[in-house]
Amino acid sequence: MGGGVMRKVIFAGITVAVVFLLMTCSIDSAFIDSLRSKINADLGIVDDATGEISDAVAVTGVSLNKNAAELFAYNTEQLTATITPAEATNQNLIWSTSDAAKATVSESGLVRAVGGGSAAITVTTADGGFTDTCTVTITGAGDNLPYTAGGIPFKMKYVPGRTFPTGTDDLGGEATVSSFWMGETEVTNALMVAVMDWAYNNGKFSDTVADPNGIDGSTAKYGTQQLLDLDALYIKIAYSAGNFSCDSGYEEYPVINVTWYGAVMFCNWLTEMVYGNANEAAYQWVDNGDGSGTASDGIWQDDETDEDLSKTGFRLPSSNEWELAARFRTDAVNTVSGYSDPWFTKGNSLSGATTFYNDSSAGAGEPGKSANAAVAVYGKYWDGDSWEPTGETATVVKSKAANSLGIYDMSGNLWEFVFTENGNFRILRGGTDSSADFLQLGYASFQSPFGETDKIGFRIGRTAE
Secondary structure (H helix, E strand, O other), rough: HHHHOOOHHHHHHHHHHHHHHHHOOOOOOOHHHHHHHHHHHHHHHOOOOOOOOOOOOOOOOOOOOOOEEEEEEEOOEOEEEEOOOOOOOOOOOOEEOOOOOEEEOOOOOOOEEEEOOEEEEEEOOOOOOEEEEEEEEEOOOOEEEEEEEEEEEEEEEEEEEEEEEEEOOOOOOOOEEEEEEOOOOOOEEEHHHHHHHHHHOOOOEOOOOOOOOOOOOOOOEOOOOEEEOOOOOOEEEEEEOOOOEEEEOOOOOOOOOOOOHHHHHHHHHHHHHHHOOOOOOEEEOOOOOOOOOOOOOOOOOHOOEEEEHHHHHHEEHHHHHHHHHEEEEEOOOOOOOOHHHHHEEEEOOOOOOOOOOOOOOOOOOHHHHHHHHHOOOOOOEEEEOEEEEEEOOOOOOOOOOOOOOOOOOOOOOOOOEEEEEEEEEEEEEOOOOOEEHHHOOEEEEEOOOOOOOOOEEOOOEEEEO
16 A cells, blocks of 8 residues: 555544544534534545545645736735646645845735835745745835936935825825835036036027027026026026036035926926936926917916826926925834824924924923934024024035935925915925924925025926836
8 A cells, every 4th residue: 555545544544533533522513514624625635525535636836926026115016826736635825025124925925015125925835845936126215216417416216105194283184195206305506507508409598598498698598488597696507608507616506596497497308318308208388278289379387387297207296295205204203193104204393303393392492403403404493482593504415314215405405396386386395594494394385486596496206107
C-alpha cells in the first residue's frame, strides 16, 4: 500500500473515530456535521456527501496576476493569485509583506501603499508552501520629482489626495483634493529668467512694447496683459537687448512683481520647455464664450482662461490644493483632532509649526515666536500684549525648515498667487514677511490678476498622473 493511500486511510479513520466519539457523547448533530465538513475540507480526503475516501488534489504552484506594480501613497491595488491546478483541494492562501511601513496587504490580497520606497508582497499556498511575489514601488508623500529647465534645477513634491478641514478655526468645512505635485519652493528669480529667455528666443515676445506681446526694459506683456513689472523698485530681474538677467546674489530669491497673468504664462512656457511641446499645457485661452479659443476683442481676460486639469503640465495650485500641502503632517503634533495618517496642522498655525501662531503662554511671545521662526520668514510676532518686530524680511528660498512634505516657505516670505478666483480677484495664500496672523495656513487674501507688488510671488503645481 502506497504512503499516500496509507495516510488517507489513517486520516479517514481518525475522522470516523472523532465523529463516532462525539456522537456517543450526545453532542449536537449540527456541530458534528460542521466539524466533519471542516476535517474533510482541510484534509481533502473524505467526500463530505458520501463519507467515502476520495483522492486529494495537491497544489503544484501559484502565480500572481502581476509581479510588479507602482502605487502612490494611500492608494490600493488588488492582487489576484491563481493556484495550479485549478481543482486543487486546498485553496488556502497566506499573504505577507516585506515592509509594512511601505505597503500592507490584506487576507484577500488588497495592497495599500503607505510610505515611499518598495515592498515585496508574497502569496504562499497553505498546501506545499508554493510562493509568488509582486514588487510594489510606492511614490510616498513628499517624494521628489526633479526637473531642469534652462540649466536651473527645481523639484516637485508629491501630495497625496485627501479630505481635510479648512479655515483658520478648522471649521470652514471639509475639502477633498486629488493627488498632485507641488513646487518645493516658490519660483525663483533664476528660474523665471531661464523661462523668460526661452520665451524670447522662441518668438513669444515682440520687441515692440506697443504690440500685445511686447517687451522692453520696463515691462513684459502677453495678450496685452503685463507679466512682469521690470520698472518696479525692488525687482531683481532686468531685460536688455534680447536678454533677461538677474542681479548677482539674488538668483535664489523668489521672483516678485509678477502678475497672475505672468504666473500663468510662466507655467505654460515652462511646460513647453520641459516637454518639448505644448501638448500638456494646462492653460488654454482666450474664449469670450464663443468656443473659438480666440478673444473677439483681442484682449486676454483672466476669466477667459481655461484650466485643463487632465493635462500634466505645470500650473498654479488651487487654493484648496495649496491648503492641503500646507496642512499635511506625518505626525500628530499640533494637528486637528479626528484625523490621522496623515494628520493636518491646525489652521491657526504656520505650515509645519508645532503650536499656534500667537501662543505666548510661556511669556515673551513663546513658544509661538520660536515655532513660527523655525518654519517661516516673517516680520512681527505677538508677545502677549502687542506685535513686536522680528527683524526679518523676504530672503532666499529654503532659509527655514520645510514642512512634513519637504515643502519650504508655505508660510511667510511672500504671498503666493493660486489659480482660484474670488469675484474679480485671484486668491493669495501663505502670507508674506509681515505679522504672523497673516501667515496662518487657513488664512487667504486676494489680489487683482493684473496687480503686482514686491510682496507677491507664486509656486507651481502639477496634476499627478
